[in-house]
Amino acid sequence: MQHSRWMTAGLRALLLANVLIVTACAPESQPPLTVADTGATAKGDLRVPTDYRDTYQYLGTWAVADEKVAGSKEMHIVYASPGAAAGHRANGKFADGTTLVKEVFEATTGPMTTGTVSHTKTLKGWFVMVKDSKNSHPDNKLWGDGWGWAWFDQGAPTKTTSTDYKVDCLTCHEPAKATDWTYVDGYPVLKK
Structure with a gap:
């Protein structure tokens, strides 16, 4: 039990250090996003935005616990399009066009020398959300409830395997319905 507490405390410290380093270097305001910047085509087809690691702001990391052994089974690292964090801090919402x-x-x-540590190993894929309060793509089953939603397997950033956000995406986000389907508590850079 003590070992598990130390590991949890160590992971929290590591994640906080990453947040502080990345947010200190991240740009706060950028020009408005174009359709191409959001990772969506005019008809609503989604893709993983190119160069998001260089141009998007790091929001936070989630460590998903492994139920069978001590440590994490997955790490979820989340980025937001330029200006999204500053906009959210200003009014508590993501603006239309925000891409996560x-x-x-x-x-x-x-x-490791600091103790037992969980870290990333192999990329499994990407999950992309594009804010759309106007319901711009009512005939596209990957759009609704104020967002465009899509999963992309590793190696295929332009071809989603999602077919219907209500089946493929919404169930995981149901606990975050009150915060516009996003788990904002895990993103310290959104706090004022």
Whole structure:
């Protein structure tokens, strides 16, 4: 039990350090997004935005616990399009066109000099959300409830495997309905 507490405290410290480093270097305001910047085509086809790691702001990391062994089974690293965090801090909402990209990694856990640590191992894929309060794509089953939604397997950033957001995406986001379907509590850079 004590070992588990130390590992949890160590992971929290590591994640906080990453947040502080990345947010200190991240741009706060950028020009408005174009359709191409959001990762969506005019008809609503989604893709993983190119160069998001260089141009988007890091929001936070989620460590998904492994139920069978100590440590994490997945790491979810989330980025937001330029200006999204500043806009959310200003009014508590993501503006239309805001794009969120979540990298989903298989995690591995093992000993390091600082103790037992979980870290990313293999990219499994990406989850992309594009804010759309105007319901711009009513005939596209990947759009609704104020967002465009899509999962992309590793190696295929332009071809979603999602077919219907209500079946493929919404069930995981149901607990975050009150915060516009996003888990904002895990993103310290959104706090004032």
